Amino acid sequence: MxxxxxxxxxxxxxxxxxxxxxxxxxxxxxxxxxxxxxxxxxxxxxxxxxxxxxxxxxxxxxxxxxxxxxxxxxxxxxxxxxxxxxxxxxxxxxxxxxxxxxxxxxxxxxxxxxxKSLYITKCLLFKSLIEILSLLIEHQLNELTLTCNEDIYKTFGYEGGSSSTAKKEALDMFKQFLCQIFSEQCKLIYLTLDISHSDYDIHQCLKSPSHFRLNTISDGSQLYCVTLRCLKIHLDCACFLEDLIAHVPNLEQLSIHCECLERHSQFSSSNVRISIIPNGNWFNKVPKLEVFALKCSIHNDSQFLYLKWLLNNVNYVRKLEIKLHNKNVWGTDQTIWKSIVDSNFIRQYCLPDQIINLKYFYFYICVEHELLSNDLEKIINSFKIDPFFIDHQWTNVKCFYDEKRSYQHIFSLNNDTFQFSDSLVNYSSICNWLDNQHIGLFLDLSICTFLEQFDKLCPNITTVTIYPKRDLDESTMTMLLTIPFEMKQRNLHNQFRNVTKLRLGIIYSRVVQPFDELIELGEVHAKIFSRIISMTVQLKYISMEKLEWLLYITQDAFDDLRENALSTVRHAEFAISSCNFGHNDSIHIGKHLVPLLSTFMPNLQALSLWRPDDFPWTSIRPDFTRARYGLLRRKWQKTLLTSESITQHADLLESNLCQLFEQLKRLVYLKIYGKILRHKVEPYRLMAQNRFPNSQIDVDMSRFRLWI
Structure with missing residues (x-):
């Protein structure tokens, strides 16, 4: 059968x-x-x-x-x-x-x-997208997540042309879309919105009725979104928060991430005090609000006053979650931060004056402080003996002190959000806990001991960032040379069994330093990085602050690198120094990119490159003698403006792209962040369209993207 x-x-x-x-x-x-x-x-x-x-x-x-x-x-x-x-x-x-x-x-x-649900991350806001979103939120969607690429506001200036008029029209369209979200022409129930790194005008758009694309009626009922129940929003300044509250009468959960808790940098401390209503309350505006969460940095006393005003406005919620941090306490306007963060501090500055319905209260605070060893016990005990915290059963608090960086960490233990182990503070190599899945590490002598216990101490960590040493002195070199030896002696391997993302340095900037001339320091870093990479089992993503680090790893520290350790990588990011400016070795570092990737990352699917200027990563600049570098540099810079040079660099980029995609058969997406002159955009776009006719191409002054 x-x-x-x-x-x-x-x-x-x-x-x-x-x-x-x-x-x-x-x-x-x-x-x-x-x-x-x-x-x-x-x-x-x-x-x-x-x-x-x-x-x-x-x-x-x-x-x-x-x-x-x-x-x-x-x-x-x-x-x-x-x-x-x-x-x-x-x-x-x-x-x-x-x-x-x-x-x-x-x-x-x-x-x-x-x-019903649309999730858009790292997008560029074209007019066509706004038109579609406008239709969807009015008629179909229950849930929308919208986070924008860092170049969103630069993009507005290019899509419809280079004029300031085109940019203004696009910005106005986005403002109108934001106003639509908080109006009757929106049926969303859940919204996650990121408008951080945006213009101040964006944050002010809800103040102006002209941005609401509605037929006004006498009672103004159309200026409310009655369906929205849950809002998570990432802001630059809190003025947008104050305005939107008037448009979401049925909101039940509000989560805010604000880079710095201020209305806008133009406000001085006195202006903030004057503008705050001491006994404000949002109950009449959002009476159904039950959950309020706030994550932000607070720098000075006036921002604490503003925090207190916000908390008093939501003093009727059932659940409150506060995450505050400040790592630089030295100013005369930081009196509040200079006091010990204990139960009195939490009660006075992190809770509303009047507690009405609050049942669940969670907090985490990280601040620069000088503490003595017995201060920690006093701080923890302050919650256990405080009648207010006893009555509310909020006494389960943890506090520890990072002596190397003088940071006090204090948090409630009755929330899964904060799963920090106090044993971690014993390792000075730990830079920060970015969240429950991401940890940052310094290179110092404690890193070997920490890595040996990594599986036990950090079982949920999937992303690790390593911050290398920036200077070179005798003590630093002695310390760095000890680390790879210790790692080898301890036989560290597979400790990163759950780590899928590894970041070596920070590269999210178009400011890329010239090729590292400190060869000795680079080689020591390479040995350490080789050992760390070899500890992974399922590495999918890797980024490196400098391409030469990969060169050092595969050449000078190859014996320390586990065989095929990088073969599982699917997405890689590198910063490559300028191919036009810098010493002779620096401008030619990009020629190693494709051979390295094809040999050690043959399964690569997506590649991101960070450049300080032009998009080609190999160089056609002649070598300069050091004695005449300044003069020759100025002459070369002038030639880059000529039509002949533009044609040459378009041909060079074409050659780079062909070699890359020929050698990496599984690569389907390339993204280059850089900076070019406007008159290079069209030649580069035409070249890419002719060479890759059946692909999607996006070329702008700040980026080159190719999807084949």
Whole structure:
């Protein structure tokens, strides 16, 4: 008797599909028969992760020629897909998706008729996207997550042209969209919004009725979003928070991340005091609010006053969570921070004056302080003997002191958010706990002991950042030379079994220093980094502050590097020094990029490069003698403005791209952050379109992106 695959019960199919990504399910099983199509539809209708466009490894060819037609021509898929996630880190399909995926030849009808949740990360806000989002939040979506790329506001100036008028029109459109979110023309229930690093005008948009694209009526009822229940928002200044409260009457949960708790830098301390209403309360505006969470940095006393004003406004909530930090306490306007953070401090500055319904209170505070050893016990005991904290059962508090950096950490233990072990403070190599899954480490003598216990101390950590030494003196070199020897003696391996992301230094800036001439320091770092990389088992992502570190690792410290340690890497980021300015060795460091990647990271799928200027990573500049460097540099800089030079650099970039994609067969996405003159944008775009005709290309003054 011959058994057919399709006779398997539905449960078996669901189990099989749980091991596959959404694109693998569609490519392998879609359209086999009606029953399997029905099972696939049910998977997408109940899977909250839904489909992830632009996931690592998804090529534009597969997307455009197979997946996109399959989705648009399958009514059962269009009707069953409820959750979509766009990741701007891994591709640039937005323009295509906006035009062809959401709208099916009719800008009034959305293709995904039952779409309820949309998750967009690191996006560039084009007008077409705003138009789509405006339609979706008014008619379909229950949930929206929107975080923008750091270049969002630069992009506004380029999409419709280079004029300031085009930028103003785009900014006004975004302001109107934000106003729509907090109006009757929005049906969202859950919203996660990041408008940090934005213009001050963006934060002021809710103040101006002109930005509300509504027909005004006498009672103003259209200026409310009555459906919104949960809001998580990342801000630069709190003025936007004050304004939005008036537009969300049914809000139940509010979580705020504010880089610094201030209304705007233009306000002085006196202005803040004058503008604050001491007995303010938001109960009449958001009476259903039950949860209020705030994460921010507080620098001075006036910001503490503002915090107190905020807390008094929400003194009726049932759950309050506060995360505060300040690592520089030295100013005359920081009197409050100079006091010991104990029960009195928490009661006076971190809680509302009047407690009405509060049942759950969680806090975490990190501040620079000078403490004695017996101060810790006094601080913890202050909560145990305080009648207020005893009555509310908030006495379970932990406090420890980082002697090396003079930081006091104090937090409540009745919340899973804070899972810090007090034993970690014994290791001076620990720089910070960025969250429960990310830890930063300094290179010092305690790092070996810490790494030996890493699995036990940090079982949930998946991302590790290593901060290297920046200076070179005799004591530093002695210490650094000891670390790789100690790591070898302790036989450290597989301690990073759960670590999938490794960051060596910080590179998220277009300011890239010239090639490291301190060869000795670089070689010592390489030996340490080789050992650390070899401790990983399933490394998927790696970033390095300098490309030459990878060169040192693979050449000078190759014996310390575990075989195939980097072969599992799928996404890599490197900073490469200028190919036009710097000494001769520095401008040619980029020539090692492709040979290194093809040899040690053959399975790479996405690559990000950080440049201080032009996009090509190899150089055509002639070598300069040190004696005449200044004169020759100025002459070379002038030649870069000529049409001949622009053509040469376009040809050079084309050669770089061809070599890269020929050598790395699995690479589908390249992103280069840099800085070029405006008149280079079009030649680079035309070159890329001619060389990669069936790809998605985005070229601007600050970035070059290619999805093939």
């Amino acid at each position: 011959i058994n057919k695959f399709e006779i398997l019960p539905n449960e078996i199919f669901h189990n099989i599909f749980s091991y596959l990504s959404w694109d693998e399910i569609l490519v392998s099983f879609c359209s086999l028969n009606q029953r399997i199509n029905s099972i696939i539809g049910s998977v997408f209708s109940i899977d909250e992760k839904g489909i992830i466009f632009n996931q690592p490894g998804l090529s534009y060819k597969t997307f455009s020629s197979i997946l996109l037609p399959l989705i648009l021509n399958s009514s059962f898929l269009l009707s069953n897909i409820k959750h979509i996630h766009f990741d701007g880190n891994n591709s640039i399909s937005f323009e295509l998706i906006y035009q062809d995926l959401f709208f099916n030849h009719n800008k009034q009808n959305v293709s995904f008729t039952n779409l």
